[in-house]
Amino acid sequence: MDEEYDAIVLGTGLKECILSGMLSVSGKKVLHVDRNKYYGGESASICPLEELFTKFGAPAPDESYGRGRDWNVDLIPKFLMANGSLVKLLIHTGVTRYLEFKSVEGSYVYKGGKIAKVPVDQKEALASDLMGMFEKRRFRSFLIYVQDFLEEDPKTWKDFDARTQNMTALYEKFGLDKNTQDFTGHALALYRDDEYLNSPAIETIKRIKLYSDSLARYGKSPYLYPMYGLGELPQGFARLSAIYGGTYMLDKPIDEIVLGEGGKVVGVRSGTEIAKCKQVYCDPSYVSDRVKKSGKVIRCICLLDHPIANTKDALSTQIIIPQKQVGRNSDIYVSLVSYTHQVAAKGWFIAMVSTTVETETPEQEIKPGLDLLGPIRQKFVSVYDYYEPTDLGLESQIFISQSYDATTHFETTCLDVLDIFKRGTGEEFDFSKIKHELGDEEQ
Amino acid sequence: MASIRVPEQKVILCGEYGVGKSSLFRRFANNTFVTATDRKSTLGLDQFKKMYYAYGKNVKLQLWDTGGMERVASITSSYYKFAEAAILVFALDNPATFHILSQHLLDIVTYAENAKIFLCGNKSDLVSEGSHISDSDIEAFCEQCHNLISGTYKTSCKTGEGIEDMFTDIASQLIKSNQSRMDLQTMDEHGFKITENSEDPEENCLC
Ligand SMILES: Cc1cc2nc3c(=O)[nH]c(=O)nc-3n(C[C@H](O)[C@H](O)[C@H](O)COP(=O)(O)OP(=O)(O)OC[C@H]3O[C@@H](n4cnc5c(N)ncnc54)[C@H](O)[C@@H]3O)c2cc1C
Ligand SMILES: Nc1nc2c(ncn2[C@@H]2O[C@H](COP(=O)(O)OP(=O)(O)O)[C@@H](O)[C@H]2O)c(=O)[nH]1
Ligand SMILES: [Mg+2]
Secondary structure (H helix, E strand, C coil): CCCEEEEEEECCCHHHHHHHHHHHHCCCCEEEECCCCCCCHHHCEECCHHHHHHHCCCCCCCHHHCCHHHCCEECCCCCEECCCHHHHHHHHHCHHHHCCEEECCEEEEEECCEEEECCCCHHHHHHCCCCCHHHHHHHHHHHHHHHHCCCCCHHHHCCCCCCCCEHHHHHHHHCCCHHHHHHHHHHHCCCCCCHHHHCEHHHHHHHHHHHHHHHHHHCCCCEEEECCCCCHHHHHHHHHHHHCCCEEECCCCCCEEEECHHHCEEEEEECCEEEEEEEEEECHHHCHHHEEEEEEEEEEEEEECCCCCCCCCCCCEEEEECHHHHCCCCCEEEEEEEHHHCCCCCCCEEEEEEEECCCCCHHHHCHHHHHCCCCCCEEEEEEEEEEEECCCCCCCCEEECCCCCCCCCHHHHHHHHHHHHHHHHCCCCCHHHCCHHHHHCCC | CCCCCCCEEEEEEECCCCCCHHHHHHHHHHCCCCCCCCHHHHCCCCEEEEEEEECCEEEEEEEECCCCHHHCCCCCHHHCCCCCEEEEEEECCCHHHHHCHHHHHHHHHHHCCCCEEEEEEECHHHCCCCCCCCHHHHHHHHHHCCCCEEEEEECCCCCCCCHHHHHHHHHHHHHHHHHHCCCCCCHHHCCECCCCCCCCHHHHCCC
């Protein structure tokens, strides 16, 4: 450990692993440390099942759960948008070759106590029972408008300036009612609350396009999920870092981040060993004095021995409960994966219900989500604080990621990572530095 | 899925740091050998595919190197996933790397349940000098692990001896065991790899 590095990365969560990979690829000498014995931190997938039960202080699972080793349970629910930034990052870094994916089978939205499939194209929109007949036609013209919209071609704007006019105005232009607005904003554009209504419509248009471009890639739904669980993602980037010269140390507690002149970081101490460095990149748990709490998220892991009702027995699905439907300010999310992804024993399903905490009784808040699941064999509830750094790290050269637990999607994960990389190195990440085609050479 | 594809078989290298895994990989990939512990020469290169032919069938071996992660930390469990074969490497001139094999074996059977396991004693060019692992040591080890080992080889990355023979034999063993397995593998059991669109993704991305 007593060496000098360009950068020391603390924690092997997804963000830190992506950063570590990008830094190594850029030619930096990187030491990557985790206090845990395993890779992934909070973004690890827990295996075997016994360990999950132990973690939550529950008595050991009985034999009906099958082999414990067949389970890989995520602590954070996430899907990848098939055309989203994480997928781009995976492709450009070549990390995609370490992973296999399955399409999520369906995406549903909650309306009036029931769930309905999110209509994804004009045909489905016309068949959907989310809207009445006339509303369907209006929604169809709206979808066509969005699909044809090109930012650089004002002819496609149809007398509407999406850069200045807000989303409410665009909904009004097409005469869409509140219910349609609800599933458009929350299940297609994936907004978590209604603030987007007052922002320029262009943002929402882009999000709907991301949704439909993602959908176009693999059909069924715009979401992908990796075989063996999300824990495979940080591991893939860790491997990228390693093959570009990054050094890995696990099970290494960090006792101090050593500062030098002007409060600038000079190293990291573990016991009596000090590794010198010019920069530190880490998650909030390694620097409690440099982060602030900015909210709470509740997540409930539910083990089921059956699929969710009214989803055509989907082996994977996402259900969004728009806030208004249940009188809240933020949406409730339900995600379901199962044995088909090698994350559960044969016949088993893992559902996760999560939302931003708004009251003193968070478990009550997720009840509408839990009610959709039917009988739950085992439930694990946890409430996480969401942290963000108190400064940008430019003086200390300590670059801290925002809590990974709180955000459940990869678009903002990637934005945070690219932003940290830019702050740390002063430049945008150059994807052309990766010669991953070497690895695909054939003979 | 109508086109006939040459089956690809993931083969991983396992064993202690310094036994010659990356050297085997280098021999496999471009038949070179370097003495210096010059890590740069393999930076960025971690898997290589090569075609083999046996029993009237083609197979593509896709060899994976550890990336040196085993130096201080453990290898990620995802390294083992989907592996059809694992080559357990030790250095013939270094008994310590042999005696620790059972630990690596345990990792393989845990994380790559279905992989065929092969044992490779490397650095055969060095064995004349003093303490080394004998054939009976190797036999005893194979018996101990209940014949989990499908083949044993001795190689030298320095001279190149035994290396091509080893990969050829592994390839033919994989072809043979594939034949006995169901020929049709249902798409359903596997996920898919994501690849770039034919069009430039930057172009149709509006985000
Ligand atoms: C399973 C799943 C997968 C998704 N995948 C993608 C994706 O790949 N790409 C994409 O663009 N969008 C995805 N989304 C949608 C995404 O979660 C957000 O709704 C969307 O990106 C809006 O982000 P924002 O910038 O408005 O809010 P953000 O700034 O991202 O979030 C604000 C706050 O909301 C909280 N929060 C965010 N998401 C959740 C949640 N699910 N549960 C509880 N609290 C939360 C956090 O406290 C966060 O600080 C996914 C949603 C789900 C449920
Ligand atoms: N003499 C001799 N040296 C070897 C042989 N194979 C590898 N080495 C040397 O052993 C050292 C470690 O090899 P390397 O491939 O990096 O091992 P790895 O850590 O298992 O990947 C290097 O200095 C190699 O040159 C061999 O067959 N004979
Ligand atoms: Mg090596």
